Amino acid sequence: MVLKHQGVDIVLEIGGVATVEAALQLFETKMGAVSLSRIRTIRNVAALLKIANAVAMCGPDSVFVHTGSEADRRYIRELAIQKGEESLLAMENHTIHFDLREEQGRILDRTFYIANETDIVNTLANKMLRQEALKEVRDRMTGIMQGKIMLVGFYSRGPVGAPVSNPAIEITSSAYVTHSAELLYRNNFASFDAEVSRAGYFYTNIHSEGRNRPEDLPNARVFMDRGYQTTYSFNCTYAGNTLLLKKGNHRFSVDRAVYENRGNELSEHMFITGIAGPKGRVTWCAGAAPSGCGKTTTAMAGSYFVGDDLAQMWIDNQGAVRSISPECGIFGILEDVNREGEPHLMDILRKPGTEVIWSNVLVDPQGVPHWAGNGEKTPLKGRNFQGDWELGKTGANGKPVPISHSNSRCTLSSKALANYSSQTENPQGVETRIITYSGRDSNTMPPVWEARKADEGVVIGACIVSKATATEIGASGVKRAPWANAPFIPGAIGDYMDAQFQFFGNPRIAENKRPVIAGLNYFLTDEARGGSGKELLGEKRDVSVWLAWLEQRVHREVAAIDTPIGFIPRYPDLKRLFMDIIGKDYPEELYVRQFSLYVSNIVSRIDLQIDAYAKEVNVPRKLFDILQWQRQELTALEKTFGPVILPEQLEAIPAKR
DSSP, X not given: OOOTTOSOOHHHHHHOOOSHHHHHHHXXXXXXXXXXXXXXXXXXXXXXXXXXXXXXXXXXXXXXXXXXXXXXXXXXXXXXXXHTSSEEOSSTTEEEEXXXXXXXXXXXXXXXXXXXXXXXXXXXXXXXXXXXXXXXXXXXXXXXXTTSEEEEEEEEESSTTOTTOEEEEEEESOHHHHHHHHHHSEEOGGGHHHHHHHHSOXXXXXEEOTTOOGGGGGGOEEEEETXXXXXXXXXXXXXXXXXXXXXXXXXXXXXXXXXXSTTTXXXXXXXXXXXXXXXXXXXXXXXXXXXXXXXXXXXXXXXXXXXXSOEEEEEOTTSOEEEEOSOSEEEEEOTTOOTTTOHHHHHHXXXXXXXXXXXXXXXXXXXXXXXXXXXXXXXXXXXXXXXXXXXXXXXXXXXXOOSSOTTOEEEEEGGGSTTBOGGGGOTTOEEEEEEEEEOOOSSSSOSEEEOSSHHHHHHHHHTOEEEOOTTBTTOXXXXXXXXXXXXXXXXXXHHHHHHHHHHHTOTTXXXXXXXXXXXXXXXXXXXXXXXXXXXXXXXXXXXXXXXXXXXXXXXXXXXXXEETTEEEOOHHHHHHHHHHHHOOOOOHHHHXXXXXXXXXXXXXXXXXXXXXXXXXXXXXXXXXHHHHHHHHHHHHHHHHHOSEEOHHHHHTSOOOO
């Protein structure tokens, strides 16, 4: 864990502004009359001191206070164009932003938690002791905004008034970052003081792109100061490194759930979507997947969209698990977005009427963006994050230069989606009855399986494995991805796990409201199930069927086969759902290939998890008990049925537990 307010608050130490009077005097030298009148309406002393010290440290020529009005938003958009951070595209209200070619994802090797000597930090993360971080921030951020305008915005991470929404301040010299914040978060200038009073805290984010040169990237840093809930980011532009309202503040929210409200609140890397069931009912689902592993696709598969990336959860007074999205927009990966998988998103991207910021795609000579896997004709030439491009171009390594980076993005307000739900802005959130966990697992788990009890559901989340994706620079291979949240868990992963067990096992959750917890995996390949091809064993749109099966499991309308890993579907139910949901035949031969248990693969996966968690601190014993039981049961079945256990064989076995 981390102790609050231990050691110096770095920005206050560097800035040296100690009183509100001194803060207001500084504002008078840096702000015009309009911004000065706005900042004077903010009464929270701690917020005023954070902003004033950021000004003193970064040394901007001027400061603009952003209220979220249409005039202010227009000013930000025009400033981004004027600075060259964005360029206009052919479609109205569409712009393109290019990050440096060397910074196309999260710079995990340069991302640190600021720690005191006694702080426990996740073993999967980097930390830097406070005094060393103080020196780095002082050396790199002092005067970094000279010649620039500092932009200050006040936001709510979640609907205003929701019990787990987080008030936050975004301070940056990048108009692109502020423009993105306006699409992704709720500008909360008018009620900032009231929200801080309700929550009892706020987050602060301080960023500057610096001179935005490749040679500065080795000195780029992202710092998270858990003790003072403040982030620092400099010499970088990729939104995952700079828009700290997103993953930087998500880390602080994880800390709050684990160490301040354990068992009653969660902060998760999850989409939120509503699944339409029979007779007009809607069942809400939240699901985790590592970035680049289909989270947006799964969110879009629902009929009612709330969010595609982050979720804040709590238990209400009626015993229901409720969820909100901290965001009200999408910072979505574009690779393989096409009509087949995301028709709603494609409508927005290819039809006028919606404001969109594109990043790191190809722009053709007509000003139209293109990306890999869009299902459209590839242009002959254009420009992308690497410069001029033409079809057939090869790089220094002799390999074809891709049309777009695999982590290219689109940023837009989710209100534009045809399946957007007004529940997105409901401060009471949505009652969440399905929890899913998934990753890029090509050869182990079936497409969908349901935990028999809450503790086993927590273990499903703890045991996600996934192929590395382009969202993290330098990542490769297959790795563990616990809860798809590990990069954002600040403290001991064992503490986080205990918070999961306590939350989903909380007796305050009513028995008739307990969520179904399940695993999803639509990355199984043909070759992993006896074939010779590397293609997926199924289609992206099949996820609608897996979600529909879970929706009917919540309402006890379909039975299931009991197995050591949990419940799996019966063939007749899936055959019916495939036809009802997506009008597709589902042959039994495919069902058998997808849902047979390949024992050695699953046991190897279990052994990987046992070995890894044995090296962590504070891991609850029940994780090992559940995994060992599953291993034992699978091994016993293997002796009877062989290395591949068919669904019909499993169905004939009486449940043991």
